[in-house]
Amino acid sequence: MKKRKDRFEIVSEDLLARIGKLYTKSGVVRTPTLVPVINPAKNAVPPSSIVEMGYDLLITNAYIIKRRFGKEAETVGVHSILGVETPIMTDSGAYQLLMYGEVDVEPEEILDYQVKIGSDIGVILDIPTKVGSSREVVKREVEETLRRAQQALSFERGEMLLVGPVQGGMYLDLVAYSAQRLSQMDFDIYAVGSPTQLLKEYRFGELIKLIATAKMNLPVGSPLHLFGAGHPLIIPFAVALGVDLFDSASYALYAMGDRYMTPYGTIRVERLKELPCSCPVCSNISAEDLKAMPKAEREKLVAKHNLYILLYEVRATRQAIEEGTLWNYLEAKSRAHPSLHEAMRQLRRYVHFIEKYDPVTHVNVSAEFFYDEESRYRPSIYRYFLRLRDRYTPPPRKVLVLLPETSEKPFSRYGWIAELKKRLEELKIDAYHLVVYSRIYGIIPLELDELYPCSQYEAATFEGREYWNDIAWFIRRYGGFYRDLIFFYEDGARVPFQALVAAAAESGKRLEFVPIRKEKSRLLQVLEFLKASL
Numbered sequence: 001m002k003k004r005k006d007r008f009e010i011v012s013e014d015l016l017a018r019i020g021k022l023y024t025k026s027g028v029v030r031t032p033t034l035v036p037v038i039n040p041a042k043n044a045v046p047p048s049s050i051v052e053m054g055y056d057l058l059i060t061n062a063y064i065i066k067r068r069f070g071k072e073a074e075t076v077g078v079h080s081i082l083g084v085e086t087p088i089m090t091d092s093g094a095y096q097l098l099m100y101g102e103v104d105v106e107p108e109e110i111l112d113y114q115v116k117i118g119s120d121i122g123v124i125l126d127i128p129t130k131v132g133s134s135r136e137v138v139k140r141e142v143e144e145t146l147r148r149a150q151q152a153l154s155f156e157r158g159e160m161l162l163v164g165p166v167q168g169g170m171y172l173d174l175v176a177y178s179a180q181r182l183s184q185m186d187f188d189i190y191a192v193g194s195p196t197q198l199l200k201e202y203r204f205g206e207l208i209k210l211i212a213t214a215k216m217n218l219p220v221g222s223p224l225h226l227f228g229a230g231h232p233l234i235i236p237f238a239v240a241l242g243v244d245l246f247d248s249a250s251y252a253l254y255a256m257g258d259r260y261m262t263p264y265g266t267i268r269v270e271r272l273k274e275l276p277c278s279c280p281v282c283s284n285i286s287a288e289d290l291k292a293m294p295k296a297e298r299e300k301l302v303a304k305h306n307l308y309i310l311l312y313e314v315r316a317t318r319q320a321i322e323e324g325t326l327w328n329y330l331e332a333k334s335r336a337h338p339s340l341h342e343a344m345r346q347l348r349r350y351v352h353f354i355e356k357y358d359p360v361t362h363v364n365v366s367a368e369f370f371y372d373e374e375s376r377y378r379p380s381i382y383r384y385f386l387r388l389r390d391r392y393t394p395p396p397r398k399v400l401v402l403l404p405e406t407s408e409k410p411f412s413r414y415g416w417i418a419e420l421k422k423r424l425e426e427l428k429i430d431a432y433h434l435v436v437y438s439r440i441y442g443i444i445p446l447e448l449d450e451l452y453p454c455s456q457y458e459a460a461t462f463e464g465r466e467y468w469n470d471i472a473w474f475i476r477r478y479g480g481f482y483r484d485l486i487f488f489y490e491d492g493a494r495v496p497f498q499a500l501v502a503a504a505a506e507s508g509k510r511l512e513f514v515p516i517r518k519e520k521s522r523l524l525q526v527l528e529f530l531k532a533s534l
C-alpha cells in the first residue's frame, strides 16, 4: 500500500482539471469520475451491474447500513453487502442530517463503524450547510465541522482514506475560512459540501463560485470531491475547477421521476418520440415500448440509461483533458442551458487562478477553436497577454507594420504574409517589423507566431469590438520603440480609426492607415508601398 501522501497520482492536466489515479485498499480509481450512490436497502440497478458498466467507485451510506444491518455488517463487510469488490466510499449520515435535521449517531461512532465495515473511503460526520441559514448559524456549524474534522484525524482509521468536507454554503468568506482551516489538517481527500440545492435550482453560476472559492483555499494537488453533483451538464465545469470525484443519486432519482438524461439536459419520458442514445438499454427498445412499460420496470431501464449518459460525460471530459481542449468543450456545452452560460461567465472571473495551474504545453497539442468574443477569455490567451505585457521587447526596427490576419497559419510560413516576409528579406530590407493583428490574440509579432498557441487556432469570423482594445494597447505600449507606424487594413473593414490614432498619439507617434484593395494582389500592394516609403 502506498504512503498516504502518495495515494493520489496526477497523470495529465488541463486548466485545473486532471486525470488522476486514486489508490484505495480495494483498488485504483481513475479520476475524474462519477460515484453512483447505492441505496443499501434496495437499488434500482444492482451495484454489480453498475461496476460492469465501467464505474470503479461506488458510494453508499454507512448510517443507513448501521441502522439496517448493525453489527452484522462489521462481520460481512460493506463489499459483500453490495456484492462488489471494487472500492467503496461511505457517507456518514450528514445528508440525513441535512434532510431530517438529526441523526442518532455520534461522529466517532460512525467513523469507527466505517472502518469496521471495511469502507475504502470514509467521510466524517460533518454538518452540511443549509441554503437559507443565517450567517450566525452557518458560522457555528462550520466551527463544529472543523472541530469534528480535527478530532477525526486523531482516530485510528487503518487503510481507510478520509474525507474532510468544506462547508459554508453561499457565505463565500466562510467557505474560504473553512477550506483554509481544513487545508492545515491532513485529509486524504477534501470535499465541497452541500451544493444540492444550487443544482436543483440550476444556480450553476453560484456553484462555480462555491467550488472555486474552496479550491483556491485548499491544497491544489489533493483530490477534491463534490457532494451530490451528478448532473451531466455540470460535470465538465466542476472538473475544470479541479473536482475529481462526484457522488450522485441523480441517475436513480431522475429515473424515479421519469426523467431521461441526455448530454444536454433531461427529457420527460412521456415526451420521448425517439431514444436519442445508443447505449445498450436504448439500442434494444423503442420509445413507445419504454413508455408502455410498467413503471417499476421502466424506472430500472431509465436509471441504467442515465448511468450510461453520466459515464459518457465523464469519459468525454477526460478525453478533453487529455487533448488539452477542455475549455473548448465547456464553451460548446455552455450553449445547452442559459444557466450553463452563466457558469461559463463565472468561470471566466477565475481565469487568473486557472491560468496559474493550467499546463503551458500539452502532450497532445490540438488546435484551439474560437467561436466568438467570449472565446478570448481563455487561460491560454490570458497567459499570452501577460507575456506580451511583461516579457516582450520589440526587435530593433524602424517601422512597425500592422497586417490583418489571414486564414493561413503560421503567418510566417504560409500565405501572402509569409511571401512578403521572404521578399523583404531577399531585398535586404530590414527596416520593417511585421506584426499581425488578430481577433483572438490582439497582436501577434511575426517572430512569435510559430509558438503555441498563436499558430494553431481556427477562429470564426465574428464582429467583436474588444479585440481592438488589445490592438490599441499594443500600439500605445510599444509604439514609442519605432520611428513610424503603418497600419494596413482590408478596404471596407470596420476599423476604429480614431481609437488607434489616439493610441499612437499616446506613444508619441502618428499612425499611417493604408487600405488594401480586394481586386489587386495583397502581397504586391503592401510590398510596393513598403518599398516606396523607404
Ligand SMILES: [Zn+2]
Pocket: 277, 278, 279, 280, 281, 282, 283, 305, 306, 308
Ligand atoms: Zn441510453
